[in-house]
Every structure is written in structure tokens, then in C-alpha cells.
Amino acid sequence: MKEEKLRIFNDLHEQYKHLGLPVSLIDRQSDFTIFNLADIRDMITIRPPISRLNFFVFAFVKNGQGNYTIDEQRFDIRPSTVYFTNPGHSRSFDWAEVGEVYLITLSESFLKENVHADIFEEFPFLLAETFPARVLAPEVFEEFERLYLQIHKEYLSHSPFRNRLIGNLFVVLLLKIKEYFWLDYNPIYEGNRSSHIVKNFKRLLEKHYRDLSGGMLDRAFRVQEYADDQNLHPNYLSSVIKAKTGKAIGTWIAEKTIAEAKSLLQNSSISIKEISFRLGFSESAHFSNYFKKHTKISPASFRSEHILKLSKG
Structure with missing residues (x-):
């Protein structure tokens, strides 16, 4: 096929x-x-x-x-x-x-x-x-x-x-x-060269967002930086990620951003404004729009629903 x-x-x-x-x-x-x-x-x-x-x-x-x-x-x-x-x-x-x-x-x-x-x-x-x-x-x-x-x-x-x-x-x-x-x-x-490229990308993606959510960095990586980490052209990295995983590199980054945002909203008391900065957004409004686009709910509503579930538990 x-x-x-x-x-x-x-x-x-x-x-x-x-x-x-x-x-x-x-x-x-x-x-x-x-x-x-x-x-x-x-x-x-x-x-x-x-x-x-x-x-x-x-x-x-x-x-x-x-x-x-x-x-x-x-x-x-x-x-x-x-x-x-x-x-x-x-x-x-x-x-x-x-x-x-x-x-x-x-x-x-x-x-x-x-x-x-x-x-x-x-x-x-x-x-x-x-x-x-x-x-x-x-x-x-x-x-x-x-x-x-x-x-x-x-x-x-x-x-x-x-x-x-x-x-x-x-x-x-x-x-x-x-x-x-x-x-x-x-x-x-682990497989061939392409498999190693995917593995290294995933590991850097995880580490980078862990550093972002921990407040150790103030800007999210672009595709160029993920490519530079492996001395690759960004177009080549994108093509390998897409071919090996079926998902565009932008989709991987978006899903990781949302996963980290949910974790911070549920497992911390820091403000939504601070969360937006930690995840590399220059404006909290931009983060809120981004989050709602991918989850169909605002960050504030997502956090409120989580708090309500805990109170019922």
C-alpha cells in the first residue's frame, strides 16, 4: 500500500x-x-x-x-x-x-x-x-x-x-x-538513519518543552533549531518526520505545546499569563486563541473544569 x-x-x-x-x-x-x-x-x-x-x-x-x-x-x-x-x-x-x-x-x-x-x-x-x-x-x-x-x-x-x-x-x-x-x-x-533522526527529534522536543514549562527558556524552538540540532536542513528534517510518522513536524510541535499547557493548567497554580510566556507565547491572548483552536475550550475554562472535578472527587 x-x-x-x-x-x-x-x-x-x-x-x-x-x-x-x-x-x-x-x-x-x-x-x-x-x-x-x-x-x-x-x-x-x-x-x-x-x-x-x-x-x-x-x-x-x-x-x-x-x-x-x-x-x-x-x-x-x-x-x-x-x-x-x-x-x-x-x-x-x-x-x-x-x-x-x-x-x-x-x-x-x-x-x-x-x-x-x-x-x-x-x-x-x-x-x-x-x-x-x-x-x-x-x-x-x-x-x-x-x-x-x-x-x-x-x-x-x-x-x-x-x-x-x-x-x-x-x-x-x-x-x-x-x-x-x-x-x-x-x-x-532502533532502525536506520531516518529512525534515529525521528528518535532524536522526539527527545529534543520533550526536553525543550520540559525546559520551557520549567521556566528555564523563554522562547519556543522553530523547525530550524530542531534541524540545527542534528545538522540537517529544516526541509529535510520535515520530510523525514512526515515520512516516518505520518504527521507534519508542525503537528508534533502543536500537540506537544497543548500537552504541556494542559499539564501546567492542571498541575500548577501559576497564572495563564505566566503559562503563555513559559510556552513561548509573547501575548497571553495569542496563547488562549491557540489553545482554544486545538482543544475547543479556553485555558481558563479548562482549568475551571479540572478544579470542579477535583472538588467533586
Whole structure:
């Protein structure tokens, strides 16, 4: 399939609706989902079309057989397989058997808001260009199983603390992944030169916005600065990012800006004017218009809604 024909999906609900799969198990109001593929086994296409997913996916295969391809790299799926992918990659599957397979999908905003504001600093493997699947020993897989089943239980609950409970349990899950996957991770699997360019861009993007939101910088990078960091022409960097991730570099920057803005609005008491300056906006009105354009809500209303949710909790 030609690259330009790949469909980009911003959440699992959007993807499943397009594929004609049931969406009743997916909460559209949340940036987090978890469910068992066995519940829709009879409707799953053995070879769904290639697509790009604009969200994180964590898969826990207790029973299942097949393979999946991330960009140009192919990995086997067997019982006790655990893997995850981050936003921007093309993915395809070839299922021979679908048994008990739990999928967790979530956005960067959910990670920032409910797991950890500096999530990528504590868990840098989340930015890895490609993270190979691992087949775990049964007793090790059981550790993950207990965690994702507890997360699933909280996901189905109506607790006012649901997202906070999920966030805390997810930290434990990430620590387990870090323990069993990352300590002996071999970066040779990161792929070719283009993959390294994407990886370095993502890491600089994360660090730059962490510095901005921390007040250590007063101006947001332009594409030129991201290109200078790797001694590349900005047009070449833009073309690599677009080709490898399916998203324009401007989209990556915009999404990061909004994610950091949401984190600051929810996790700090600094003024909206100060937030706008920290994120590189010369005028708070410009920031407010930018935020509303991308979220359909003003920064002030977003913060007010968050405070109201906390008071009800």
C-alpha cells in the first residue's frame, strides 16, 4: 500500500469505527481504554489494513498467535508476549489466532495528566522508535497480568478517582516494563538513519518543552533549531518526520505545546499569563486563541473544569 493511502487514527474509537468493529467497550470520553480482544474475537479481521495510530498501545498477549509489523520491522506474537508502540508508526497485523489479548491505549495527555508530568524523563523508553516484543516466562507474565486486570477493573468502575487509580497502577506497570525490558535494551533495533533522526527529534522536543514549562527558556524552538540540532536542513528534517510518522513536524510541535499547557493548567497554580510566556507565547491572548483552536475550550475554562472535578472527587 502506498504511504499516502495510510489512514491516521487519533484514538481507538475512531479506528474501530472505521474498521466496522464494535466500539461499546471503548469510553470515548476518556483518553484511556483497556479491553480484551477475546470479547470481539468473532469480528476481528485477520489482516486489518495498514494504518498509523496517533496514540500509545500496550498489548499483553496471554493467548494468541500471529505477527505484527511496525514500519518496516516484523515481530512474532506468541503466548506471553508483551509489547508497546508509541504514536506515529504504521502498523499492520496478521492474526492466526486471537485468544486472551488485553490492549491498553492512551494519549500523551493522559500520561501527563494522570501518570507523571515528566513521564518521558522517568520512562525514556516510551520515546523509543521501535521497541521489540518480548515473550516472557509464564511467572513473569503473571505479574503483568495481575496489574492489567486490576487496571481493567478500575476502568470499568464508576469511582470519582478512576483516572487517578489507573494512573497510579499504570506507573507500577511502567516500572515493571522498565525492569524486564529496558535494562538490557539494545538500541541497534532502533532502525536506520531516518529512525534515529525521528528518535532524536522526539527527545529534543520533550526536553525543550520540559525546559520551557520549567521556566528555564523563554522562547519556543522553530523547525530550524530542531534541524540545527542534528545538522540537517529544516526541509529535510520535515520530510523525514512526515515520512516516518505520518504527521507534519508542525503537528508534533502543536500537540506537544497543548500537552504541556494542559499539564501546567492542571498541575500548577501559576497564572495563564505566566503559562503563555513559559510556552513561548509573547501575548497571553495569542496563547488562549491557540489553545482554544486545538482543544475547543479556553485555558481558563479548562482549568475551571479540572478544579470542579477535583472538588467533586
